[in-house]
Amino acid sequence: MRCSRLWIFGLALSTATIVAAGEPISIRVNPSVSIAPSMLAIRVSVTPQSQNRALEIVVDSSDFYRLSRVQLEGDRAPLVNTLKINSVPAGDYEVTATVIGSDGRRGSIARAHVEVMGMSPR
Numbered sequence: 351m352r353c354s355r356l357w358i359f360g361l362a363l364s365t366a367t368i369v370a371a372g373e374p375i376s377i378r379v380n381p382s383v384s385i386a387p388s389m390l391a392i393r394v395s396v397t398p399q400s401q402n403r404a405l406e407i408v409v410d411s412s413d414f415y416r417l418s419r420v421q422l423e424g425d426r427a428p429l430v431n432t433l434k435i436n437s438v439p440a441g442d443y444e445v446t447a448t449v450i451g452s453d454g455r456r457g458s459i460a461r462a463h464v465e466v467m468g469m470s471p472r
Contacts, residue, residue, distance in 0.1 A: 377447045377460040386440040388466045392433045394447040400424040404450035407433055411441030440468035
């Protein structure tokens with residue numbers, strides 16, 4: 351029983367963190383599983399590159415959508431960008447972070463999955 355709990359806990363953590371060695375972008379969302387209404391803390395790491403102009407962060411489910419865009423100043427941009435979203439309702443969410451280049455094209459993308467559970471009726 352204890353082993354299965356640890357496995358489930360590890361799985362929940364891994365679904366909210368996408369980091370690959372050498373990748374130009376990674377995303378981490380905390381918490382990966384919560385109870386509504388929830389506050390999500392999103393942390394995106396972007397390797398500074400001269401052509402990077404914007405970072406687009408989307409939180410999306412069937413009943414909720416939020417898009418935020420952060421300006422990047424190429425190779426002078428910060429390595430880490432953070433965003434907090436309050437009062438997120440129950441749902442299964444895909445959180446994506448996309449780098450937009452100087453030509454306006456979408457580049458590297460990182461994804462994470464988050465589950466916000468509703469309260470059970472008594």
